[in-house]
Amino acid sequence: MQEPRLHWMRGQAIEEAGAARALEWIGLDDAGEPIARVVRILGPVSAGWRHYRAVALDTEARVVQLRPPPPEGAFWLACVGGRVVGRAALPLQAVRRVEAALGD
Amino acid sequence: MSETPLARIRNIGITAHIDAGKTTTTERILYYTGVSYKIGEVHEGNTTTDYMEQERERGITITSAAVTCEWKGNRINIIDTPGHIDFNIEVNRSLRVLDGAVFIIEGVAGVQPQSETNWRLADRYNVPRVIFINKLDRTGADFFRAFATLKDKLDIVALPLQLPIGIEDKFEGVVDLIEMKAIIWEGGELGAKYHDAPIPADLLEQAKEYRQNLLDTALSVDDAAMEEYFEHGDVGIETLKRCIKAGTITGVFRPVLCGTAFKNKGVQPLLDAVVDYLPSPVDVPGIKIAAEEGEDETAERRRIKADPAAPFAGLAFKIINDKYGTLTFVRVYSGTLRSGDSVLNTTKSHRERIGRMFQMHADKRAEIKEVSAGDIAAFVGLKDTGTGDTLAANEDPVVLERMAFPVPVIDISVEPRNKESIEKMSLGLQKLASEDPSLRLRTDQETGQTILSGMGELHLEIIIDRLKREYNVEANIGAPQVAYRETISRPHTEIYTHKKQSGGSGQYAEVKIVFEPLDRNSGVVFENKVVGGSVPKEYIPAVEKGIRVQAESGVLAGFPTVDFKYTLVDGKYHDVDSSALAFEIAAKACFRDGMKKAAPIILEPVMDVEITTPQDHVGDVVGDINRRRGMIQNQESSGSTVIVRAHVPLKEMFGYISDLRSMTKGRASFTMQFHHYDPVPRNIAEEIMAKSA
Numbered sequence: 001m002q003e004p005r006l007h008w009m010r011g012q013a014i015e016e017a018g019a020a021r022a023l024e025w026i027g028l029d030d031a032g033e034p035i036a037r038v039v040r041i042l043g044p045v046s047a048g049w050r051h052y053r054a055v056a057l058d059t060e061a062r063v064v065q066l067r068p069p070p071p072e073g074a075f076w077l078a079c080v081g082g083r084v085v086g087r088a089a090l091p092l093q094a095v096r097r098v099e100a101a102l103g104d
Numbered sequence: 105m106s107e108t109p110l111a112r113i114r115n116i117g118i119t120a121h122i123d124a125g126k127t128t129t130t131e132r133i134l135y136y137t138g139v140s141y142k143i144g145e146v147h148e149g150n151t152t153t154d155y156m157e158q159e160r161e162r163g164i165t166i167t168s169a170a171v172t173c174e175w176k177g178n179r180i181n182i183i184d185t186p187g188h189i190d191f192n193i194e195v196n197r198s199l200r201v202l203d204g205a206v207f208i209i210e211g212v213a214g215v216q217p218q219s220e221t222n223w224r225l226a227d228r229y230n231v232p233r234v235i236f237i238n239k240l241d242r243t244g245a246d247f248f249r250a251f252a253t254l255k256d257k258l259d260i261v262a263l264p265l266q267l268p269i270g271i272e273d274k275f276e277g278v279v280d281l282i283e284m285k286a287i288i289w290e291g292g293e294l295g296a297k298y299h300d301a302p303i304p305a306d307l308l309e310q311a312k313e314y315r316q317n318l319l320d321t322a323l324s325v326d327d328a329a330m331e332e333y334f335e336h337g338d339v340g341i342e343t344l345k346r347c348i349k350a351g352t353i354t355g356v357f358r359p360v361l362c363g364t365a366f367k368n369k370g371v372q373p374l375l376d377a378v379v380d381y382l383p384s385p386v387d388v389p390g391i392k393i394a395a396e397e398g399e400d401e402t403a404e405r406r407r408i409k410a411d412p413a414a415p416f417a418g419l420a421f422k423i424i425n426d427k428y429g430t431l432t433f434v435r436v437y438s439g440t441l442r443s444g445d446s447v448l449n450t451t452k453s454h455r456e457r458i459g460r461m462f463q464m465h466a467d468k469r470a471e472i473k474e475v476s477a478g479d480i481a482a483f484v485g486l487k488d489t490g491t492g493d494t495l496a497a498n499e500d501p502v503v504l505e506r507m508a509f510p511v512p513v514i515d516i517s518v519e520p521r522n523k524e525s526i527e528k529m530s531l532g533l534q535k536l537a538s539e540d541p542s543l544r545l546r547t548d549q550e551t552g553q554t555i556l557s558g559m560g561e562l563h564l565e566i567i568i569d570r571l572k573r574e575y576n577v578e579a580n581i582g583a584p585q586v587a588y589r590e591t592i593s594r595p596h597t598e599i600y601t602h603k604k605q606s607g608g609s610g611q612y613a614e615v616k617i618v619f620e621p622l623d624r625n626s627g628v629v630f631e632n633k634v635v636g637g638s639v640p641k642e643y644i645p646a647v648e649k650g651i652r653v654q655a656e657s658g659v660l661a662g663f664p665t666v667d668f669k670y671t672l673v674d675g676k677y678h679d680v681d682s683s684a685l686a687f688e689i690a691a692k693a694c695f696r697d698g699m700k701k702a703a704p705i706i707l708e709p710v711m712d713v714e715i716t717t718p719q720d721h722v723g724d725v726v727g728d729i730n731r732r733r734g735m736i737q738n739q740e741s742s743g744s745t746v747i748v749r750a751h752v753p754l755k756e757m758f759g760y761i762s763d764l765r766s767m768t769k770g771r772a773s774f775t776m777q778f779h780h781y782d783p784v785p786r787n788i789a790e791e792i793m794a795k796s797a
Contacts, residue, residue: 008331008334009331010331020327022327025330090321090324091324092320092324092333
């Protein structure tokens with residue numbers, strides 16, 4: 001098993017079935033600087049009369065609409081800096097996308 | 105009974121399509137756990153759980169059987185269920201009271217129709233499951249193809265915990281993806297001897313890929329486990345098992361194991377998986393109490409948690425009548441009960457006294473003095489407790505969520521051959537019906553015959569056989585008939601006045617009833633909208649009863665009328681001449697007149713049919729299905745065979761097996777199960793009505 005190159009820590013969370021679940025995992029470099037994140041895609045959500053198929057939280061916990069919506073089965077976004085480098089069904093798969101992107 | 109801590113109890117079912125190997129797997133479990141000293145075989149008619157004469161003669165499971173075994177300090181209560189669709193009630197009631205299930209999938213065919221039906225039932229009851237892909241020693245077995253059908257047909261996240269080593273006659277063991285090792289069976293001692301080995305070199309890369317998938321999927325349910333992974337690049341075995349258990353209980357994914365029970369390979373790790381991943385009674389959220397009348401069925405309601413010190417609550421899920429009396433199987437959800445105690449039957453609002461209590465081992469019984477939360481036991485001495493009734497303590501008289509029973513689709517008439525058999529037959533049928541909620545009895549009002557309604561030809565054949573063997577009743581049996589139903593297709597309001605003067609006090613009642621069609625499977629619904637006392641309160645139940653009784657015999661061809669609502673909106677009464685009887689008669693007549701004006705129609709059962717045929721006979725099979733008024737749903741190729749799925753009226757399926765065999769030189773097979781009721785075409789309706797006249 002290949003060990004992760006970044007140091008990953010829990011980021012923003014949401015309460016689900018009475019327990020806090022991570023909505024975000026943050027990848028830190030050796031200097032402890034956050035340089036990447038994997039973030040859970042939420043949706044569909046409605047806000048007033050508006051309806052969003054897919055949203056995610058940005059680094060400042062603002063809700064961002066994803067356009068076009070991610071393909072079926074993609075529940076996590078892999079981001080390096082502000083750039084989306086991949087999508088995945090599971091958080092660990094998204095982490096590997098980030099690390100692969102950093103290795104390129 | 106529970107000296108075992110609750111966390112070390114597993115109540116599980118073993119379920120699958122017919123002939124997938126449920127009973128064979130159960131036999132191995134009993135052998136490896138030391139309950140049996142030899143392995144019984146289905147084809148030899150000597151298995152523990154198939155104890156009925158009919159089961160042994162036919163080599164199929166008919167009734168679910170409970171057995172108990174110990175594995176690594178855990179007590180496992182197992183219910184082995186039938187695979188044939190005609191006995192689906194047994195799967196239904198078992199899944200209702202179990203905390204977990206092992207789904208056995210055939211390694212050659214993959215997911216088959218009955219596996220799908222049972223899977224949906226388990227979904228309904230939120231039963232956590234592990235999957236065992238069996239028969240990997242068979243010619244044509246393919247783990248990966250069978251695995252693919254899990255996603256295709258059940259639409260689940262299936263998570264392999266093992267990979268096969270070898271296949272067909274070369275199958276020798278499994279790769280354990282949790283501990284990354286091989287487990288090899290040695291062939292001796294009926295599979296009891298096996299050893300660990302390094303993963304074969306040719307499987308190592310594939311095993312690494314599947315282990316990464318296992319980690320990706322399992323750890324996603326637990327943030328602490330993710331952190332452990334980020335820190336060490338892997339997780340400990342206990343962490344991984346904890347995650348798999350959490351994902352299994354919540355249904356995020358379904359663990360998959362494999363083996364061949366018949367060749368004694370793969371069963372011990374399956375037992376480990378039952379203990380490691382299926383929940384104990386304290387791991388599940390508890391059983392919901394039933395919704396109050398008018399309350400939303402899906403709303404969150406109070407749950408009864410497994411606690412031996414709490415007030416008693418249990419659910420009767422199975423009744424057996426034998427020479428010693430009536431045995432009522434009860435799943436205990438909370439509290440503790442001792443023989444001699446009294447409880448409330450909260451479903452029927454009466455008291456029951458518990459006589460003796462037994463732990464069942466198939467048809468054998470061991471007396472126990474006490475049961476408590478998490479246990480499954482059989483009670484003797486209950487007078488009027490049926491399948492689905494709740495037994496509860498006085499101090500907390502809860503009613504637990506009810507069970508749903510399948511709709512019978514085939515009728516036969518039975519008549520005693522001689523006078524001596526009249527009473528015996530009536531008693532026998534009543535007892536058989538009390539055991540089996542999918543068997544319904546009614547009397548045809550015109551012919552006076554007793555009509556048995558069941559799930560299929562085999563179901564009714566077994567019932568008649570039991571009537572003869574267990575109750576010594578010789579009866580004349582009519583040919584199986586389709587269980588048609590009648591309903592209405594437009595609303596109608598009918599007023600009927602019943603007036604009779606025959607000296608002395610007369611009879612007077614007038615009712616105004618609105619009849620309305622309802623959606624399929626809605627049953628018969630009554631509403632009282634009388635205002636101002638135009639029909640006095642004490643006569644309302646008589647009106648309701650009159651319609652319900654009359655609905656048993658529809659206006660077109662005498663079949664039960666279903667899926668309609670009747671609302672009593674008005675009426676008249678007389679101070680002296682009105683009575684409950686007069687209102688019941690008026691309601692019956694109102695039904696007979698009103699239904700005729702509400703566009704009555706006849707409904708017929710339509711079956712979901714799956715035919716497996718060699719490629720070169722597909723044309724014949726499809727053409728034949730079309731001639732039988734069938735609608736082809738889809739066709740799917742699997743190697744040299746094709747699976748044809750169709751919806752076909754049951755009427756057209758009698759004797760189908762012999763036609764199919766002659767059409768395909770005996771190479772095709774089929775299964776069918778009830779799908780829905782549909783109106784019959786006009787020409788067939790006329791035929792049915794002419795026959796009934």
